[in-house]
Amino acid sequence: MLPASDPRSGAPRRGQIDRIGSRVLEELVELIVTGSIADGEYLPPEQALCDEFGVSRTVIRECIKRIQEKGLVEVAQGRGTRVRHFNDWNVLDPLVFDSLVRHDESLGVLDEVSVVRAALEGVMASEVAATGSAESHEQIRVHLHDMRRLQHDNPAFLRADMQFHLSMMSASKNRIAATIARSFFVRPLQSARWDGNNPADAIPRTLAEHERVFEAIEAGNAVAARVAMEEHILGSWRRRRLPDGVHHLSP
Structure with missing residues (x-):
């Protein structure tokens, strides 16, 4: 046999x-x-x-x-x-989370993701402002510089945007918050509904919001850093969020 x-x-x-x-x-x-x-x-x-x-x-x-x-x-x-x-349910499990996002007809899950992300990243930005080292600030500055340089290359700009957030999470030293936030930051990127419908001025507005976050971090203003990060994440989602019942926009 x-x-x-x-x-x-x-x-x-x-x-x-x-x-x-x-x-x-x-x-x-x-x-x-x-x-x-x-x-x-x-x-x-x-x-x-x-x-x-x-x-x-x-x-x-x-x-x-x-x-x-x-x-x-x-x-x-x-x-x-x-x-x-x-x-x-373990909603942070990749298979469960991906299925939730994929079948999120009302966008309620992604609404909740943006709120949780804003809260977690706001806390981490405030921690970096209060206790971050010069080296960690410099790492974040490098990614912000890349965002400025790559404004006319949308995919590259988005990669630099992601690295800005990830380096900020790492600099916060809050491992639990960073682990949860990374899940909510990276995995929804696979969903067209998360991409939504960015307005024509999305890149300059996004860059300006990141500038405000970094200015607060560099100034050591923990409250301003938290508020700037929360406003960026929630504002960015509101700008690109598709209307209820719309799964994608026709080209």
């Missing part, structure tokens, strides 16, 4: 099994995030899931274990697998 790893055996290889499991896991997460299986409801029995996805019990059991680890479900012995309330 040929081993499962032999291409002539017809049996799925390890990589194929992993890909199948990943697909099933993503679909189960989406069923829960979209409310197709609502809070308090039970997932179909194990065999029904096997039939639905065309996979083995081993794959289904592994996927159930994974969504349980993400806080999406709880397994009750003898009763089945029940969907947990949203408040129990």
